[in-house]
Amino acid sequence: MKRFYKAAGVGGADGGFQVELDGRPVRSPAKAPLVFPSQALARGVAEEWEAQGDQIDAHSMPLMQLSSTAVDLIPAKRPDIVQAVSAYAGTDLLCYRAEHPQPLVERQAKAWQPLLDWAALQYDAPLHVCTGLMPKPQPEEALASLRRVVEGADDWYLSALQTATGVCGSLVVALALLEGRLSAEEAFEVSQLDETYQIEQWGEDAEATKRRANVRAEIVACRRFVDLLRG
Numbered sequence: 001m002k003r004f005y006k007a008a009g010v011g012g013a014d015g016g017f018q019v020e021l022d023g024r025p026v027r028s029p030a031k032a033p034l035v036f037p038s039q040a041l042a043r044g045v046a047e048e049w050e051a052q053g054d055q056i057d058a059h060s061m062p063l064m065q066l067s068s069t070a071v072d073l074i075p076a077k078r079p080d081i082v083q084a085v086s087a088y089a090g091t092d093l094l095c096y097r098a099e100h101p102q103p104l105v106e107r108q109a110k111a112w113q114p115l116l117d118w119a120a121l122q123y124d125a126p127l128h129v130c131t132g133l134m135p136k137p138q139p140e141e142a143l144a145s146l147r148r149v150v151e152g153a154d155d156w157y158l159s160a161l162q163t164a165t166g167v168c169g170s171l172v173v174a175l176a177l178l179e180g181r182l183s184a185e186e187a188f189e190v191s192q193l194d195e196t197y198q199i200e201q202w203g204e205d206a207e208a209t210k211r212r213a214n215v216r217a218e219i220v221a222c223r224r225f226v227d228l229l230r231g
Contacts, residue, residue, distance in 0.1 A: 001055065001056045002054065002055060002056070003052055003053065003054055003055065003056055004021075005021035005022045005024075005049075006022055007021075007022060007050065008020070008021050008046045008047075008049035008050040009023075009046055010039065010042045010043050010046050011023075011025070013025070013033070013035045013036075014035070015035050016035040016036050016037050016038075016042075017035070017036045017038070017039045017041075017042035018033075018034060018035060018036065018042065019034065019036070019042055019045050019046045019049060020046075021049060026045075026049070028067075028068045028071045028072045029068050029072060030068075030071075030072040032071050032072060033071075034067060034068070034071055036067065037156060037229060038228060038229055038230065038231045039231070040228040040229075040231045041063070041067070041225070041228040041229050043228075044063045044224070044225075044228045045061070045063045045064050045067055048060070048061040048062075048063055048064055049061070049064070062217070062218070062221035062225070063221065063224070063225055063228070066159045066160055066163065066221065066222070066225045067156075067159070067225075069159040069162075069163075070155045070156040070158070070159035071155070073159075074155040074158050074159055074162075075155055078155070078158075081158065081162055082147070082150050082151055082158075084162070085150050085158070085161060085162050085165050085171065086143070086146060086147040086150045086151075086171070088165050088169070088170065088171040088174075089125070089127070089138065089142070089143050089146040089147070089171045089172070090135070090137075090138055090143060091135055092127060092170050092171055092172055093112075093168070093169040093170040093173065093191065094112040094113075094115055094116050094127070094129075094170055094172050094173065094190075095116070095127050095128060095129050095130060095136070095138070096129075096130060096131075096132070096133065097109070097112075097129055097130070097131050098131070098194075099131045099132065103197075104194070104197050107193060107197065108193060108194075111189070111190050111193055112190065112193075113129075115172050115173065115176055115181070115182075115190065116129070116172065118172075118176065118181055119146075119172045119175070119176075120142075122175075122179075122181075123145050123146055123149055123175075124141075124142075124145045125141075125142040125143075125145040125146045126139065126142055127139070127142055127172070146171060149175065150171075156229055157178070157226065157229065159225075160178060160222040160225045160226050160229075161174055161175070161178060161222075163218060163221075163222050164177055164178060164187075164218075164219065164222040164223075167191075167215055167218045167219060167222075168187060168190075168191035168219065169191060170190075170191060173187055173190055173191050174187075174222075177219065177222065177223055178222065178223065178226045183223070184216075184219050184220040184222075184223040184224075185216075187219050187223070188215065188216045188219050191215075191219075192212060192215065195208070195212070
């Protein structure tokens with residue numbers, strides 16, 4: 001799409017704020033009103049529109065994408081999304097540890113166990129750790145506690161939580177990221193720990209480099225989205 005506006009800005013809207021292109025409010029891809037809960041988030045999205053060149057690249061506007069998901073997708077499919085996000089707790093990345101080599105075993109324990117301990121205290125959700133790839137049932141009480149956290153998220157927060165959980169492969173890491181327990185870079189390192197170890201041993205190809213860059217960018221965007229959402 002060619003750029004069809006000269007300037008992007010922020011204005012007031014009923015119940016919040018809106019992004020305006022040459023004074024006209026931006027709508028979601030489904031043509032729904034896009035009313036932002038915080039002025040800071042509206043400004044962040046306006047900056048994405050303002051930064052576009054002659055051609056509009058939707059992939060360069062992650063805040064806009066997350067906002068559109070919060071308005072168009074989350075309300076329409078909320079039960080399914082809550083179920084999908086909550087289900088990650090049953091097979092959370094942090095719970096599956098390598099049996100060898102010893103350096104990887106130690107690295108996983110050092111990076112992952114403190115996050116599981118944090119989740120146990122923060123959400124009353126102690127999860128069991130196992131070795132190997134075979135799924136191990138988690139305590140029903142812990143799964144129910146984490147599900148309540150997901151169910152309690154508003155549509156905007158859930159938009160970021162859904163993306164962060166999927167890209168990290170871990171509900172615990174996603175919550176730690178969005179709640180400030182981890183920085184974006186720390187969340188990337190924790191969620192990519194196994195792959196990083198393999199790269200250290202065998203090297204990295206161009207495709208993996210590109211994929212990891214996309215993972216890092218999505219994690220950064222989710223954290224910034226929630227920070228701006230909170231003003």
